[in-house]
Amino acid sequence: MSAESTSVEGASPAPRxxxxYTLGTRVGEGGMGVVYRARPDGAPSDGSGDVAMKVLRPHIAHDPDARLRLAREVTTLSRVSSPRIAAVLDADTEGPAPYIVTEFVPGPxxxxxxxxxxxxxGEALVRLGRGLSEALNAIHRAGIVHRDLKPGNVLMVGSDPVVIDFGIAQVADDVRLTMTGLVxxxxxxxxxxxxxxxxxxxxTDWWGWAxxxxxxxxxxxxxxxxxxAVVLDRVIRGRTQLEEVDPALRPLLAAALDPxxxxxxxxxxxxxxxxxxxxxRPVTEALTMHAPRPRTEQAAPQTSLTPQAQQTRVQPVPPTPQTRVAPQQVPLTAPALSPDAASGPAPYGAPQAPYGGPGQDPYANPSPYDTPDRFGQPMRRPDPRIGRPMRSGTxxxxxxxxxxxxxLVPLLAWGLLAIWSVLARTVDHSVTSLVLRRHEAGRRRSDVPLAVIASPWHLFVAVLSTGLAMLLPIAFALAATVITAGGLTAMGVASLGVEHPVPVAVxxxxxxxxxxWGPGGLALRRGSRTLVRAVLPSQxxxxxxxxxxxxxxxxLLAWMVLDGGEVSWWPTTWTDAPFSDLIPQTLRP
Structure with missing residues (x-):
């Protein structure tokens, strides 16, 4: 097959x-290829028969791995039939310019x-969630995991979503992709x-849904x-940032984004x-413990989610129209839903009161394990620290x-910081241990005695982890102090030594x-927030x-800067201790 080249609007030279198919405007691009709007031979000139064509980039078109990935996408899409999925229509993975053709979705x-x-x-958000769930159900019925559900892979036709791009999708009976998918x-x-x-x-896909x-x-x-690296670290640790999400929906998304x-x-x-x-109604009424998954759903790399499909041929799918008609635009920011809006079926277990509100003991509510769910398993609740005030301002x-x-006194400041770090980590280890124990076995009378017995161990772990975690911050602080003093002196702003308050403060x-935020900071952050909420329960x-x-x-900072003196290294010395003239002579060493 010959390919005639030309320049397409805003794109690098590409086959005409x-x-x-005749290529038109570029409508998208990714790491592997560029997506064009194309017209098949004999299609109407009004664009009603246009398709979307994903063409591999020239510099990777001859890479066998890239062609294999494109062939994987063809096979994957061909196994799925749903109005929520852009259907595959044609493909050529062997020619000089490999491509895949799907139906054209007229939406951003x-x-x-x-x-x-x-x-x-409002209603538009619920409609989006329902539409994405329909797409995922169709994908999973075909034994496929999309793995890369994200806003860029969801096209909006009015208020209805259509999922595209199966470039890193995994067929359940294929060998699992490794770090290539991450790239x-x-x-x-x-x-x-x-x-x-x-x-x-x-x-994995329901995580992407959330x-x-x-x-x-x-x-x-x-x-x-x-x-x-920072974002991926947050993902691995489950450090979500859902402050701007509707508080009524936040518990559901936080639970679905669990690492x-x-x-x-x-x-x-x-x-x-x-x-x-x-x-x-509270979404927590539906967040109950599910029954143990069958072994076939435990996601071993080569275990099917559905009966195994033939590897050597593409399964036929029902004919799909090549073009979707965009309906009349519905505002995405819809008014609030009315209380008598259509509701779902009854919850699995008895309704459960919210927990962990401001000023409340997160464990003072009735046990969530008193009522079994529909599988006969004890109900669970997520970590009570989720959704509580962050106390970031404090x-x-x-x-x-x-x-x-x-x-004023840097050694005292760092000493207090170390003590706080030990306390915060001790609290975090204790609370996390209690949460995990109650998650596994429910609320028991032995919880508090066990927490007391385990407290010395948690303190020991906190001291050890704090000692290791403080090494890098201290080294970083010393380097920043020296660099700040030298930089201000070299620029002629001021002649400052390393013992001046400004470099020490920086x-x-x-x-x-x-x-x-550095290594080991997760326990410090969680424990600090727990301590502040406990000590200062009210806003x-x-x-x-x-x-x-x-x-x-x-x-303090302004006073020391205006004074122009050096910091005090108390308690290593008493000669320059702050307010030393107020200390009785009998109490001095």
Whole structure:
């Protein structure tokens, strides 16, 4: 087959014709290829018969692995038949310019829709969740895991989603792809098991469903933005950023985005919770423990989700129209659903009161294990720390106070920071242990005695982990102090030594941030938030303390900078201790 080249709007030179198709405008691109709107020979000139053609990029067109991946996509798509999936119509994986032809979906991707019109809400959000679930059910019935469900792979025809791009999809009876899928995927929308090369199951796609819905509902990636390594670390640790999501929907998305696949709700639980959300009922009523999965669903790399399909031929699918007609546009930001909106079926177990509200003991509610679910298994509830106030403002003002204190007495500031780190990690280890124990066996009278008995061990682990975790922040703080002092002196701003309050304050601030976000910081962050919520249960108390910390920290820093003296290295020496003239002589060494 010959390929005639030309230049296509905004694209690099590409074949003008491939097979019986004439290429038009470029409508998308990815790591492997470029997608064009194309017209088959004999199709109407009004565009009603146009198709979408994905053509491999020239520099990888002759790569056998790339051709194999394109052939995999053809085989994958050919096994799926659903109005929520862009159907495959034709393909050529052996020619000089390999391509795949699918039906043309006349709609923009979800990420573009959200960027143009803002987050999706109300009935439109529920409709999006239902449509994506229909697509996933069709995919899974064919024994396929998409693995890369994300806003860019969801085209919106009005308010109805259509899923595209099966480039890294996995057929259940194929050998599992490894890190190649990671390279092709999008950080923040690759599930933890895909990132780590683990076993991929249907739960992987429901994780992608939750990540996509979280983006649609908030306009923000569910794991934030930043360098790839940072985002992937958040994914692996389950550090979601769902603050902008409707609080009524947040527990469902948080549960579905759990880094452990076995702890995520089943697909029927997910949809039951979505229908409860549509009916303005607590989604937690549907988040119950599911029955143990059959061995065939445990996602061993070579275990089928459905009866094995032939590897050597493509299964036929019913004819699919080549073009979808875009319906009248429905606003994506719909009014709030009415209380009498259509509701889903009754929950599996008895309704359960919300837990973990502000000012409440997260374990003071009746046991969620009193009522079995429909499988006869004890009901579970997720970690009670999920969805509670983050106290980020209070913790930020605490950082200001530490920096101000470090400008006066750095060793004391770092000592207090180390003590706080040990306490926070001890609390986090204790609470996590209790959550896991109650998750496995339910609420028991022995919980508190066991927590007390295990507290010395948790303290030991916290001391050890804090000692190791503080090495890098301290080294970083020392380096930042020296660089700041040298940089200000070299630029002629001021002649400062390393013992001046300004370089010490800068080094402390950067070192503290490294301790908070660096290696081992997860336990510190969770434990700190738990401690602050326990000590300051009310919002008013938290605001008062935050104000005092902020004012105190700024006042100390300003006083030391204006004074122009050097910091005190107390308690290693008493000669320069702050306010030493107020210390009685008998108490001095």
């Amino acid at each position: 014709r491939l097979g019986r 991707p979800l990420d573009q829709v959200v960027a143009d019109r803002g987050p999706v809400s 092709m995927g999008t950080p923040g929308y690759l599930s933890p098991e895909v990132v780590e090369g683990g076993a991929v199951t249907e739960a 990540a996509t819905l979280a983006f649609a509902a908030s306009g923000q990636p569910p794991f934030g933005r930043g360098p790839m 452990e696949p076995d702890r995520r709700p089943h697909s029927d639980e997910v949809m039951r919770a979505l229908e409860l959300y549509a009916a303005h 913790l930020a003002t605490a950082l200001v106070a530490v920096v101000g204190l470090a400008a 080094g402390t601030a950067l070192g503290t941030l490294m301790a908070w 008013i108390a938290s605001q008062i303390v935050a104000t005092l910390l902020l004012v105190g920290g700024v006042a």
